[in-house]
Amino acid sequence: MISNKDHENTIVCRCEDITLKEIRDLIKEGFKTVDEIKRISRCGMGPCQGRTCRQIVMGEIARTTGKDVSELRLSTFRAPTKNIKIGILAEAAEG
Amino acid sequence: MHIKEHPILAFKRGRRVEFFFDGKKMWGYEGEPIAAALHANGVRVLRRSIKLNRPRGFYCAIGNCSSCLMKVNGEPNVRVCVERLEEGMVVGTQMAKGDLSRAKANPISSSGGGSGIRKTDIAVIGGGPAGLSAAISANQMGAKVTLLDRNSRIGGQLIKQTHMFFGSEKQYAFIRGIDIADILADKLDKEMTDVMLNATVLGYYREDGVLGVEENNRFTKIKPERIIVATGASEKVLAFPNNDLPGIYGAGAAQTLMNEHGVVPGNNVLMVGAGNIGLIVSYQLMQAGINVKAIIEAASKIGGYWVHASKVRRLGVPIYTSYTVKKADGRESLERVTIWQLDKNWQPLKGTEIDLNVDVMCIAVGLSPLAELLWQAGCQMKYIPELGGHTPLRGEDMQTTVKGIYVAGDVAGVEEASSAMVEGSLAGLCAAKSLGYDNGRFKELREEAINELMNLRSGPVSEGMRKGLEQLI
Numbered sequence: 001m002i003s004n005k006d007h008e009n010t011i012v013c014r015c016e017d018i019t020l021k022e023i024r025d026l027i028k029e030g031f032k033t034v035d036e037i038k039r040i041s042r043c044g045m046g047p048c049q050g051r052t053c054r055q056i057v058m059g060e061i062a063r064t065t066g067k068d069v070s071e072l073r074l075s076t077f078r079a080p081t082k083n084i085k086i087g088i089l090a091e092a093a094e095g
Numbered sequence: 096m097h098i099k100e101h102p103i104l105a106f107k108r109g110r111r112v113e114f115f116f117d118g119k120k121m122w123g124y125e126g127e128p129i130a131a132a133l134h135a136n137g138v139r140v141l142r143r144s145i146k147l148n149r150p151r152g153f154y155c156a157i158g159n160c161s162s163c164l165m166k167v168n169g170e171p172n173v174r175v176c177v178e179r180l181e182e183g184m185v186v187g188t189q190m191a192k193g194d195l196s197r198a199k200a201n202p203i204s205s206s207g208g209g210s211g212i213r214k215t216d217i218a219v220i221g222g223g224p225a226g227l228s229a230a231i232s233a234n235q236m237g238a239k240v241t242l243l244d245r246n247s248r249i250g251g252q253l254i255k256q257t258h259m260f261f262g263s264e265k266q267y268a269f270i271r272g273i274d275i276a277d278i279l280a281d282k283l284d285k286e287m288t289d290v291m292l293n294a295t296v297l298g299y300y301r302e303d304g305v306l307g308v309e310e311n312n313r314f315t316k317i318k319p320e321r322i323i324v325a326t327g328a329s330e331k332v333l334a335f336p337n338n339d340l341p342g343i344y345g346a347g348a349a350q351t352l353m354n355e356h357g358v359v360p361g362n363n364v365l366m367v368g369a370g371n372i373g374l375i376v377s378y379q380l381m382q383a384g385i386n387v388k389a390i391i392e393a394a395s396k397i398g399g400y401w402v403h404a405s406k407v408r409r410l411g412v413p414i415y416t417s418y419t420v421k422k423a424d425g426r427e428s429l430e431r432v433t434i435w436q437l438d439k440n441w442q443p444l445k446g447t448e449i450d451l452n453v454d455v456m457c458i459a460v461g462l463s464p465l466a467e468l469l470w471q472a473g474c475q476m477k478y479i480p481e482l483g484g485h486t487p488l489r490g491e492d493m494q495t496t497v498k499g500i501y502v503a504g505d506v507a508g509v510e511e512a513s514s515a516m517v518e519g520s521l522a523g524l525c526a527a528k529s530l531g532y533d534n535g536r537f538k539e540l541r542e543e544a545i546n547e548l549m550n551l552r553s554g555p556v557s558e559g560m561r562k563g564l565e566q567l568i
Contacts, residue, residue, distance in 0.1 A: 079298020
């Protein structure tokens with residue numbers, strides 16, 4: 001098996017630079033939902049909005065807790081779906 | 096390197112223009128994505144990551160993953176996989192989150208933004224095979240459509256499919272995906288469908304059913320009577336040490352780079368995943384003159400069709416089943432991959448390691464539905480691994496659990512372009528009918544579509560898919 005130390009170089013969330021080691025440590029500490037991990041680490045809160053990391057985090061939680069991925073609750077999805085300049089929103093608001 | 100000759104494709108390129116990367120003068124083609132131009136110039140490292148200072152390139156190449164953020168003309172956080180090259184552009188490696196100190200402030204124009212709310216019968220989100228088919232069918236019934244696509248052209252991912260399709264004549268069997276995109280675009284009723292390009296739906300607001308849209312750097316609102324979400328899917332990633340090295344790309348990303356933009360992804364490739372995408376993209380890499388060193392597959396069997404597998408095997412590419420990636424290595428970008436064998440319980444076996452010197456690794460381990468708008472709308476979702484992940488529950492008419500919101504294509508469960516087209520037609524027909532539109536053929540066309548879907552999913556290969564779909568209706 002690959003040691004947890006090696007997973008210091010395995011990136012789960014590219015946007016926020018969070019490693020697989022960090023995710024595993026957090027789960028060990030008791031953060032056992034996607035939402036808790038998101039809130040404590042910002043995993044999934046970057047510009048891609050969790051498109052890249054979500055399935056890996058879900059898989060890790062499922063593996064550690066013995067639950068099926070289908071039983072896990074995800075965090076809330078909010079607008080915007082991509083990064084947008086504040087000026088564009090301001091312009092629209094000025095109408 | 097730009098591809099000069101290709102057995103199937105003729106690349107339509109803009110004029111040659113000069114641009115600057117970190118102060119160095121380079122050449123590219125006007126209108127190609129900045130990332131493609133850089134790649135052609137040998138630049139794969141686009142930025143340094145925000146905390147760990149790791150080199151990063153793109154991963155998805157179609158605007159999903161945000162791995163490719165760079166500084167363009169002083170502005171940070173530009174997704175260069177979709178941002179188009181212009182003459183004289185000043186492109187810079189982005190360090191961490193970037194800074195705004197040298198960015199020009201764009202004054203708010205006095206003309207104002209899109210203050211009014213546009214109304215339409217049906218908003219179709221996504222102009223790929225499913226969305227185009229939905230718009231065509233809805234128009235046929237008599238409904239007006241607003242078709243939104245975040246790209247500067249319609250066609251979705253058909254645009255890079257150089258292989259011929261299977262299935263029946265109805266789903267354009269024996270025609271290449273790239274040509275199907277044109278056929279569908281021609282069928283679109285320009286009077287009845289308003290096509291909005293460079294338009295990303297940022298959010299769905301359930302309070303009033305409004306879509307917030309960014310179109311060509313303007314924010315606009317659309318209030319449709321019905322919505323058909325046909326946003327497709329995004330490529331999954333794998334977790335192994337150094338999985339973020341530039342040169343490790345989604346298989347679809349490599350395909351986008353070479354088939355859509357005519358740029359060689361690298362010299363020696365390892366393909367991870369022997370499903371249809373892995374096999375097809377491997378073959379297409381070879382068509383572009385690239386060496387595919389091996390294909391590995393974690394399962395004990397090849398997942399894709401035998402026709403595709405035998406094509407690459409005939410060309411001498413080894414396919415290692417029960418193998419996975421142990422780690423990747425490279426200083427600034429990918430130089431070497433170590434693979435190892437898995438036992439019956441999917442545990443890696445020490446001593447089975449093989450080192451492969453490759454500069455590109457393509458990850459073809461599946462797609463997951465791009466469903467965030469459905470989540471925002473409160474559609475009931477169910478996790479179905481056979482369909483790529485969380486998938487919306489829906490009725491036979493493709494309507495989700497939220498009234499008025501329909502789905503079609505990969506976002507409704509990852510399958511193939513042929514079923515996406517039929518699902519699109521079905522969603523288009525039913526959404527139009529629910530608004531009272533019917534050209535007299537609704538019943539007949541609806542039945543036809545349902546039967547076609549059944550036929551497409553009838554093969555033994557589709558068993559998992561069928562089981563998955565049964566859980567959704």
